[in-house]
Amino acid sequence: MKGKRILLLILGWLSLITGVIGIFLPLLPTTPLVLLAAWCFSKSSARFHAWLLNHKFFGPIVKDWQSSDGIPRRSRNRAILFMWAGMAISTFLVWRFWATIGLVFIGVCVSIYLLRMPLRSEPTKPLQPKPIEEKDKAS
Structure with a gap:
């Protein structure tokens, strides 16, 4: 052990x-x-x-x-975007047919997995009070 x-x-x-x-x-x-x-x-x-x-x-x-809450929508979308961007760059750098097929297959599988994951609601930012202008202070 x-x-x-x-x-x-x-x-x-x-x-x-x-x-x-x-x-x-x-x-x-x-x-x-x-x-x-x-x-x-x-x-x-x-x-x-x-x-x-x-x-x-x-x-x-x-x-x-x-x-088990899931992932934030923004994080999921960013992960999918960067994954596909990285794979596109790799495809253009390597430019091998089987490597491209492999990358597309992996990308589709990971994208499906990420899209099926539950989404966690992101906390909303509290509204900030509007600053008081000098004209408003005088009245």
């Missing part, structure tokens, strides 16, 4: 490090790797899992995924 725990810890850290690199490299996905790291840490280390959940940048990703 200890070997499995160590293997999951190593996989979790490799996944998280690769996800961080993915922030800067357009073809490397960040979110799935962070979610994989969260799963690995949940099975191997409560301390690292709690750290990831409370992380300033990665915590909201993991919390949104683990909650």
Whole structure:
């Protein structure tokens, strides 16, 4: 059992490090790797899992995924847009027929998955009071 725990810890850290690199490299996905790291840490280390959940940048990703509330519409639409943009760039750079077919197939499957996910209502911004102008103060 200890070997499995160590293997999951190593996989979790490799996944998280690769996800961080993915922030800067357009073809490397960040979110799935962070979610994989969260799963690995949940099975191997409560301390690292709690750290990831409370992380300033990665915590909201993991919390949104683990909650059953769904994802915000804006995040879903942005994910679909950037995914297709990245795949279009990849297609033009590689320009191989089978790679294009593979990317389109993956893109369609992921898009269907994201479109079928429940949407969480986003909190509305409270209305800000209109500033009082100098003319109004005098009266």
